[in-house]
Amino acid sequence: MSRSTDRSATGDCPSLPWRALSATTIFGVAALCRSFLYMCSRPEINGLESFLELLESRQDVSRRTRGLLTGIDPLYSTEFPCFCLIAWRTSIADMGLIRQYRTILACTMDDPIMWGAIPLRWNFGLSSSNKRWGFGSHDICYQSRPLALFFTMGQVLPTHRLAHSPHGGLAQPAVTQAIRLLSKGPFPPDPHLPPPERQHWSLENICVDPFSDLPTAYTTTGIDSHLAPSAYACNSYSWVHIFPEGKIHQAPNKTMRYFKWGVARLILEANECPDIVPIWLEGFDQVMHESRGFPRFLPRVGKDISITFGKKVDSEAVFGDMRRRWREIKAKAEVASPESRNLPLGVLSDELLHDEEAIELRKEVTQKVRDLVLEVRRTRGLSDEDPKHGLAETWIEEGPQREGKMKDESWSFQSRVQPCSLLQLRRGGIIRG
Template identity: 30%
Template sequence: MSMLIPTAAGAVSKVFLKQWCNEVRVTGLPTFLDKLNSDRGVLTIANHISVDADLVLLTQLHSVDEPFMWGCLPISLFMDTRTTRWTLGASDMMFTGKWDSWFFSRGQVMETLRGKGIYQKAIDRAAKKLNDGQWVHVFPEGMIKQDTLNELRRFKWGISRLLFETDPERMPHVVPVWIKGFQEVMDERRGWPRMLPRPGKNVSIMFGNSINSAIDPLMAKYRTIFPNPWRPATYGNDVKEDLRVEPEGLAAMRSELAARIRDELMKLGNDGRLEKMLEQKPNRIRWNRLE
């Protein structure tokens, strides 16, 4: 019963890709599934390109990127909390009432407080999920971007703090995912009816290889200086106060790691594989596999 919402979301996402879209192309999925079925946690990061939709899944979705991009996964994964993604959601967008709070919390969304900075319990909880071998997904830009799709905004520092909090003995697989086409499903400039996703669009979902080798040196540098992750004595402080009491150099390390992760995600979106994929015959989405 606890997996009812994730399973329903997974089923609706599969129907969306199979019936609502014109063409769906997916690449890199087998390698991603191998990572997901390993004994390590998985942290996926993706570009964020579609706006919210009302009356989908009987509530308001923050975007159609999530959860529809996961409709390419086997439905069985949504029946197990370990192989169903956890993600972060802003309280003022997804936890605005009893129904929304119930729905999204059971859909494995962890509530974050907008404007409260990176030192909050949701980040700690997400790190624990990774340490426990589960899957966490984030959109590190922190907002939707539809103007120039091949460029990414500066990543929020929360992605760095999340990784800094993980157990060095159980470092999660960090996997970039690049999506395209969802910006046409829910375009910011769409007319009436604004609440409904647009049918007949072509979407692409590209899973990259893990980027751990690119970020391991930065993680090692941090852990050499901070064997135990640094945190303020209490949470809920003014963001400027947290930054003021931080050890010297911590902000620079956090910024460097976020920039490195951003670079790796942009490499995936701009390395030419997407264009080659678009030239190929689209995948046929089935309920239990891709072919």
């Protein structure tokens, strides 16, 4: 393909063909998922009207003053949310990727099917500014070029899981991109710049805009290359969706695991504290339960599915003091290490990453987010959890088994991830000691 530059590929938005392909991907998936939700399941949707009003208020990018962060406790989730076609089997098999398809489908029933509750008009049009961005496991969603292109078009950030990749953890580029998406952009992709030859499209480098010569790519490993969404002004104050548990956890009493601390970075480090909407899901574990038999790769139809949107949180009232304390911690670190003063947004110095006070603050913010989800859980008539369920140390006691049926009757799945050691958890900022 020629390297001709489309004039629409500016710092305001990607090229028109890129936006068209992304819009087609998102709309097609949304249509399939809405069909599955309403034609193959028995859905119960609560609080959708207020959530749609919030989306309506965010239609004009120029009038936004903060990003939007939605977070759920799924009873069926992967390390990070992914975006997939649930009826993609034929095309995947034609490409010789049927095993990849089975892995992806078995791991991605919450997102995007839950968004089938949103009317299709919200997923129509070339603008990506009011469509959600999510995280997708790099070792699953980006393991081949066709999959990488598909998930890139579906607005999924390639995310490395610490238990599977040395590139994982709190400071990885995907988290930086998410922080910038929740802020007022555009932002140059530094310091995560790929090699110069990876800034431009080729058959080996398909996750960048082929109709632009602008250096808007970033890398997650030093050798890969992905279009940086935060490099475009149209993605200022975007909507980012997260699965804070970061692991499938199907418990009969609908309890939650501890939340990952990357959630805290999104709230503390964005330019303005994002609007936050907690969401509670039920029934997706029955659509693709870990104990299911043949055919494992097919979702089960006729199941009861419940999606409950919580009210928009007064984020300044809840997290304002924590953000103030973060600024104080950051100021002290910059005095101690002047070279860290000019770090780009979303990039942490080693001092800030490992500072004891910063770690405790991240734990506090993450626990507060978990409490917000628990409040929505209570509206479903579920009893309160044991507070110990919110601690990482509690789940370490599961022992070396990371898949299958656990001692507490819950089911777990790691998606080809090897059991992580205590050393890996400490390195990733999950536990200390």
